[in-house]
Amino acid sequence: MRKLIAFLIKFSVVILFILLELLSFGLIVNNNGYQKSVFFSSSNTVLASLYEISNSVVEFFYLRQANNGLAYENTRLNNEIIELKNQLNSLKPLMGDSTNPVYVQPENEISYIYAKVIHNSTNKMLNYITLNKGSRDGIRVDMGVVNEEGVVGIVSKVTEKFSVVIPVLNPKLQINSKFKKNNYSGPIVWEGKDYRFAKLNDIARHVKFSLGDSLITSGYTYSFPEGILIGTVDDFIIQESDAYYNIRVKLAVNFRTLSHVRVINYLNYEEQRKLEQSVSSQ
């Protein structure tokens, strides 16, 4: 017993070293799953508040870009309103004075939650974005995040007042995309090299496309409705022996200047998920 204690004292530093390293390694490995601890993350209230303060200073320098984006989107929405009004006016004579309830298209069953980016990185392998809205504003895990340019990412962690988004610039996220013109789909993954480009996989060699073609969300997930722009084809190569194209995609969103985003709230989320689960559990 005495020898054991002497041994423990002699090697106490080594033992402590090994213990701490195992603990760190455990944290790293655990983080690769979906059950992540909210405590050691930037959605922790204390840390997020610090980020919010620092952002309130830095935000000032990006006001011009944010303004341009908003003005652009404003114009686009105004045009859309005018167009819809015209359509409505032209259809009114056909309707007569019937009072049928308006049928809402299934694709329209989404609403947006507006949020501000309070922390963002583009220079790491695993980039994350912190938003200033959380569960009390209606944000849920798995919601899609977009801005006026296109797809930003998916919500991965939520606390009461804050949430953390996994952006496209993180290899943990694969976004299902398709060509706007012919509907062939494949996942888009970031490779960790350049914040402007990502890679599109699984496009077979018989598919016809050209440089500059738009890639949009496929609408097969709960996170994004169909048709939101992800990026455009920037470059592609295919070897004689390859079955699939190697496609480089220019991302629509400029992640360096990200300041305001919209979180997509899919109103029928619960119902669709329950229905699909009940089928798969049978």
Place this chain on the structure above:
Amino acid sequence: MIIFLQNIVRFILLILIQVFVLNNIRFSGFINPYIYILFILLLPVRFPRWISLILGFALGLIIDSFTNTPGVHAFATVLIAYLRNPVINAFISVEEGANPVPGLHSFGVSAFVKYLISLVVIHHTAFYFLEVFSFHDAGITLMRIVLNSFVTITILLGIQSFKKGKL
């Protein structure tokens, strides 16, 4: 007592600079130097090793919390907190009873630079490989390690030469 206070201030200051300034560098998409390890590097030579291990773990975990990478910084920082003493012994022989704070003056320029380079490279290597968590595309990871080690070492030497051996 003064050394104690100095270290507390240094701990907080380095975290703030790391998280709010250096983690936001937007140059070339590869550069993200980690200077917070200066805290571990500048602990007195005879500082109890078990405390420096725990401090390294705490420091790493705080940085991790800000960057959403639980455990990665903690692992790398505990590693250099442990390897610090062997590395010091390899480059310099500290007199019996003396307890100098590592620095350009106390160690001499050549020994201190060697000490700095070895630990920064060890830390960055462990960190960047654990961050990617694979040896796929090791070329890019190696490039990150080399570039960032260079930037970190340059910044740290800059800070140290400004202080003239005082802090």
